[in-house]
Amino acid sequence: MDLTTAQALWFLPPVLPICIYVIWSDLARMKIPNIATDTLLVVFAIVGLLALPFDAYLWRWLHFGVVLALGIAFNAAGAMGGGDAKFCASAAPFIAFGDLVIILVLVSAAALAGVASHKIAKRTPIRRWTPDWVSWNPEVGKRKFPMGYPLAGSLLAYLVAGLFYGAA
Structure with missing residues (x-):
């Protein structure tokens, strides 16, 4: 990995709560709020100065x-939601260019795991605990999937992997 362990240590603590909020918000409302993507970018603007050459x-x-x-x-073509596009853009500076293949593999795996876990959770007591989540709605679910869930999970997985496998 081109991401160093030190960079992962700098980035992970402030990124973690933002990603958790993105996951919750996208599952509950099928929206990734601007405040989350803007905050993520501000975190990079500040912490990136400290963590990177x-x-x-x-x-x-x-x-x-x-x-x-x-x-x-992609959003204009209808292939991606606006919130997903903004999240990807705000998350992109955290990813080292040399790790492009790693992040693409992580996003692919997270998308598959996200769809599977969402479909499974829909049929468990979790749905009763969160009955008002928009992502459970069959009308929405046939057309859309809350991609903020696997996208934010991918960024977190990348940073956590950097803790263990990052460059020295």
Whole structure:
């Protein structure tokens, strides 16, 4: 991994509660609030200065721009929700370019696990504990899936993997 253990240690504590909020919000309301994506970007702006060499910090801002442009295009084509596009763009600076394949594998695995766990949870007592969640609605569920759940989970998994497998 190109992400270092030290970078993962810097990024994980402030990113964790934001990702948990994104997961909850997307499951409950099928929305990723702007405050979550904006806060994630502010965390990178501040913590990135401390965690990264300055040249790497500046290059990581390019990740934000490229992923935002792609997200806008996918959203315009109807292939991705606006909140998902904003979350991906805000999360992109946390990902080292050399770890692109790793994050793509994580997102793919998390998407499969997310769909499976959501379908299973729908048929368990969890649904009774959260009856008002929009993602349980069969009308919504046939058209959409709360991708914030696996996207935020992927970012967390990437940072946790950095703790154990990150570069020195």
